[in-house]
Structures are given as structure tokens and as C-alpha cells.
Amino acid sequence: MTTRRKMQLSFIANNIARKATFRKRKGGLVKKMHEITTLCGIEGCVIINDKSDPQPTVWPSEEGARKTIERFRSLPIDEQNKGTVNQESFTKQRLEKMEEKVKKLRGENREKEVTLKMYESMCGDPLVVSSTLNANECEEVINMLSRHIMEMDIAMETVRNRNEASSSNPLP
Structure with missing residues (x-):
């Protein structure tokens, strides 16, 4: 079994490497959201806006994301801010x-x-x-x-x- 080494988080200067990392991470993020919503029975969505792509990546669908966001916005402000810190x-x-x-x-x-x-x-x-x-x-x-x-x-x-x-x- 190979252990993963800790990755240094910093801007990737190489354009090709940055785009490849972005594609992999974007897919991983969508996969994780799918897993957490399935395993925990919660509602969630992912919206990833990439400046090189005019159409954002939306999961599970635009309608599903819209419904989740509206449900969140319908909560009282205190509930919306619960758990958030600046x-x-x-x-x-x-x-x-x-x-x-x-x-x-x-x-x-x-x-x-x-x-x-x-x-x-x-x-x-x-x-x-x-x-x-x-x-x-x-x-x-x-x-x-x-x-x-x-x-x-x-x-x-x-x-x-x-x-x-x-x-x-x-x-x-």
C-alpha cells in the first residue's frame, strides 16, 4: 500500500498541468458530493464556474441545484449563517x-x-x-x-x- 504524500498547495504556474489538475479535482469534487448525498441522505449541489468554459459545471442538474439553493435561501438568515465564520x-x-x-x-x-x-x-x-x-x-x-x-x-x-x-x- 502506498501512502500519499502531502501536497504543497500553491498556484500551478504551468498552464497545461493546472488545467489537468483542475479537470481531475472537478471530477473528484462532483464524485464526493454524489457520495455524501447518497451516504448521508442529504440534499446538496455543486456549481463550478471555469473561466475557460462559458457553461458552469452543475451537479446534480441545473434544476436540482436551483431547488437546493432556493431551499437554502428560504431558511431564516440565522440558519443560513449557522456554522459559518469569517x-x-x-x-x-x-x-x-x-x-x-x-x-x-x-x-x-x-x-x-x-x-x-x-x-x-x-x-x-x-x-x-x-x-x-x-x-x-x-x-x-x-x-x-x-x-x-x-x-x-x-x-x-x-x-x-x-x-x-x-x-x-x-x-x-
Whole structure:
């Protein structure tokens, strides 16, 4: 099985190659629309206008396309615009997602930095390590240590409860 390589999307300068690609892609687009309408039981149409051909390619037929477009136009404006985005709103959405991702990664990195400082202070001389930290960093390390101690207390309590339950219920 051969995998298809990713194609670089850019204008095809060679006229003959561009026309050949257009013909293939046009046929593929019509075929895909036929497949999706058949498989999903939806109504759809394709209209492809080629400047070298005065007559546009219309699928399934001019009447079918006209009927689909009229049905779409009869919908309320809100329904017509549902799911559509312009370049500006699309870019804003992407930017917000990326900013959220950066914020999350910064938090994760900060957590790792504090964890590293906590381990350094536990393994090395705490006075030497703490002298390299500012007040906020010292507080972060203390908070992390407290959190780890609480988690260990909970884990130990769970083990104790499990051991007590198993020792109080001897097997018959």
C-alpha cells in the first residue's frame, strides 16, 4: 500500500498541468458530493464556474441545484449563517485556543520548576537552595510540599483502612 504524500498547495504556474489538475479535482469534487448525498441522505449541489468554459459545471442538474439553493435561501438568515465564520472570527477563535494552550503549558512548566526546586531543597542543603529562591518561590515550594504531604497522608490512611478491613474479616 502506498501512502500519499502531502501536497504543497500553491498556484500551478504551468498552464497545461493546472488545467489537468483542475479537470481531475472537478471530477473528484462532483464524485464526493454524489457520495455524501447518497451516504448521508442529504440534499446538496455543486456549481463550478471555469473561466475557460462559458457553461458552469452543475451537479446534480441545473434544476436540482436551483431547488437546493432556493431551499437554502428560504431558511431564516440565522440558519443560513449557522456554522459559518469569517476570516477574522476564525483567527480570533484560533488565537484564543492557542493562548489557552500557552497558559496551560506555562502552568505545567511552572509546576515542574517548583517540583524541581522542591526536590533540590530536599536532596541538597535547604539553606543553600532557599538562598537562591525569592519569597514567592519559597512559598510555592512550601505549598507543594504541603500538598504532597496531604496526598501521602490520604494514601497512608487508605492503606490503613484496607489493612484493617482485611484483618477484621478473616477468610472462612
